[in-house]
Each structure stands twice: as C-alpha cells, then as structure tokens.
Amino acid sequence: MSADQKRTLIAGAAGLLFALGLGLAGMTDANVVLAFLDLGGLADGTWDPSLAFVMVGAIAVYASAHALYQRRMQAQPALGGPCRVPTNKTIDRPLILGAVLFGLGWGAGGYCPGPGLVSVVSGAPAAIVFVIGLLAGMFLYARKPSARS
Amino acid sequence: MLLAQLTLAGVAAPIAGGALIGLAASLMLLTDGRIAGISGIVGGSLEPRPERWRLAFLAGIALGGLILSLAFPAAIAAPVGRPLALVGLAGLVVGYGTRMGNGCTSGHGVCGLSRRSRRSFAATLAFMAAGAVSATLLSMIGVGS
Incomplete structure (x- = not known):
C-alpha cells in the first residue's frame, strides 16, 4: 500500500472515530451544546456542563499524543510526509x-x-x-x- | 445532563466521547503531521481538485453520522425552538468566521489548546465568549427553549 493510500485510509478511519466520538459525547444534540452556552441556565438549574467534559477527554488524549509526537517522534509524521502543524x-x-x-x-x-x-x-x-x-x-x-x- | 443531576454515567459519556475525538485527531497528527480541524478540512475540500485524504475524512464523518442515525437516532437532535432561517444564517456566519479565524472547536479548541498554542487560546476564548453571548441573549428574548 502506498503512503497516499495509507493516508486516505487513516483519514477515513479518523473521520469515523471523530463522528462516533461526537455522538457518544452528546455533541450531536444541538440542545446539549446550547444548554452549555446559555448561561441563563446557571441561574435556573438547566445549565449542562457536558461540553466541558468533552474538552477534558479530548485534550487529555490529544495532549499526550502531541507530547509523544514532539519528543519521541521529533515532529516527524509516521507516513514520512512533512509536519504541517501551524507555527x-x-x-x-x-x-x-x-x-x-x-x-x-x-x-x-x-x-x-x-x-x-x-x-x-x-x-x-x-x-x-x-x-x-x-x-x-x-x-x-x-x-x-x-x-x- | 444537567449540572444539578450529575451521575457517573452522565459524566463518563462526554469524557469517553471526547477521548474518541482526541484519538481521531491524534491519528491524523502521528501519521500525517496534520491538525484535525473540521473547518480546515471542509474548506480545503471546496478548493479545485481537493486532496483525497480530505474527502476520505469527510466520508468517515458521514459514515459515522449514518451509523448514529440508524443505531442511536436519539443521539442526533436539532435545536428546539430555533427557526430554520436563524440556523441557516448561523451556518453562514460559522462558515465565514471559521475560515477567517483559521479554525473551529476541533482545530483551535481541542488541538490548539492541547498544543498550548497562543493563537488557539485567544480564538477559543473569543468563540466561547461570543457563543455564550448569543446563546444566552437569544434564549433571554425567548428564541429556543
């Protein structure tokens, strides 16, 4: 399999995981998101903290991966292409x-x-x-x- | 899940879902050195002859949406009480703004904050604050639940 085919396959898998993660997290219910952003809910007990927990879960995993990428892999992607992380x-x-x-x-x-x-x-x-x-x-x-x- | 009624399962689902999102973004970083920013991936797909990986990522998103809507239809829900015209206008502003600001909740929020990027901290602060202002004001004037 060429690097480009691997890149395509991995991107497809990442998109699928991303969508399922959003669903499991409750983020595909627009009302859950609005109940986080609507601060009026803090006063009447309808505030929904879900989005904050989603960020905690996502950042915990991604920050670990980013540390691995920087230190162990010296910012060299596994498929051999250039690093495109913004600077x-x-x-x-x-x-x-x-x-x-x-x-x-x-x-x-x-x-x-x-x-x-x-x-x-x-x-x-x-x-x-x-x-x-x-x-x-x-x-x-x-x-x-x-x-x- | 309301703050007043936190349960272990209620907290575990968003954390686990977030972890899956983080895992998906990590795959893109470790294999291809890219930020998994949804607005950037979509924006790049609108250009002539988009790269195949972008289209594959979007196909994966669509497949995930299909699985969710078939197996867990309750997971996908439209905003209650927000008129369609308002939601369409919201889409327009989100599309324009995320391209102008180079990112959305995924690129700036998840990836940027994790990388401790200054730009992403500033952007996340700005869109969280603006989101709170518009959601709070609209519900105060009686639009939505």
Whole structure:
C-alpha cells in the first residue's frame, strides 16, 4: 500500500472515530451544546456542563499524543510526509474577528462544523440548512479578494 | 445532563466521547503531521481538485453520522425552538468566521489548546465568549427553549 493510500485510509478511519466520538459525547444534540452556552441556565438549574467534559477527554488524549509526537517522534509524521502543524504565533484581527463570528453563529444555531456535518446525514432540516449555510459562508470567504488560503 | 443531576454515567459519556475525538485527531497528527480541524478540512475540500485524504475524512464523518442515525437516532437532535432561517444564517456566519479565524472547536479548541498554542487560546476564548453571548441573549428574548 502506498503512503497516499495509507493516508486516505487513516483519514477515513479518523473521520469515523471523530463522528462516533461526537455522538457518544452528546455533541450531536444541538440542545446539549446550547444548554452549555446559555448561561441563563446557571441561574435556573438547566445549565449542562457536558461540553466541558468533552474538552477534558479530548485534550487529555490529544495532549499526550502531541507530547509523544514532539519528543519521541521529533515532529516527524509516521507516513514520512512533512509536519504541517501551524507555527504562526501572531494574534491578529482576522483570528479574533473570525472566532467571534463563529461563536455568534454557534450560539445561535447550536452547531459547530463537526456536529453539523455528522447530523446532516440524519436528514434533519435544521442540520441541512446549517450545512448549506456553512458551505456558502466558507465559499464566500474563499472568494474574498484578501482571503488567505 | 444537567449540572444539578450529575451521575457517573452522565459524566463518563462526554469524557469517553471526547477521548474518541482526541484519538481521531491524534491519528491524523502521528501519521500525517496534520491538525484535525473540521473547518480546515471542509474548506480545503471546496478548493479545485481537493486532496483525497480530505474527502476520505469527510466520508468517515458521514459514515459515522449514518451509523448514529440508524443505531442511536436519539443521539442526533436539532435545536428546539430555533427557526430554520436563524440556523441557516448561523451556518453562514460559522462558515465565514471559521475560515477567517483559521479554525473551529476541533482545530483551535481541542488541538490548539492541547498544543498550548497562543493563537488557539485567544480564538477559543473569543468563540466561547461570543457563543455564550448569543446563546444566552437569544434564549433571554425567548428564541429556543
């Protein structure tokens, strides 16, 4: 099997694991996400901490893998390709403005890109409308003259 | 799972689900030296002649969604009380914003925080705060549950 075939196979497996993880974590229920982001729930006892636990589980595993990657593997990916982990350290306007826009949409619809894409397969109208908007928004940004790839 | 009614099983599921997400992202890092950022993978797939691994990752996501919706239909639920037009507009803003800010919950939140990236700390703080503001305000004015 060529490195490119392995890369494709592993990416497919990673996508599947990612989707099942989101489902097990409760993140494919937009109401669970909204019940975390809606701080009004802290006052009336309807706040849902699930998303924080998801982050704890994910970061515990990924931080360990990242340490292994940096120290044992010296940032050399197993398939032999170049390391593409970002090295940019500049906190600039597009980073913050983009993150704020993303957050506003996330709190409005209850979907971030991953759960939206997983949910769209179920045929739920809200997920379909979200993903159409998501792709349109990405396309619009890519067409912006000043957009960086 | 509400804060007032925490159970061991209620806490274990999101932690285990998160661990699976971390494992999926780790696979991408260890084998190919890439950040598993969903918005980046989708954005790159929209370009002419996308790389095969991107399409494979998205196919894996779709297969996972299919398995979930067939075996555990209750796991996938749409936002209650949020009008479709609002959700569509939300998608548009999420798509535009994640490309402008170079990442979403996976790339900045999971991978970036784990790598202790300054940019990802700033982005995660910004989208968590903005998400809390919009979710809280919308529910205060009676949109959604």
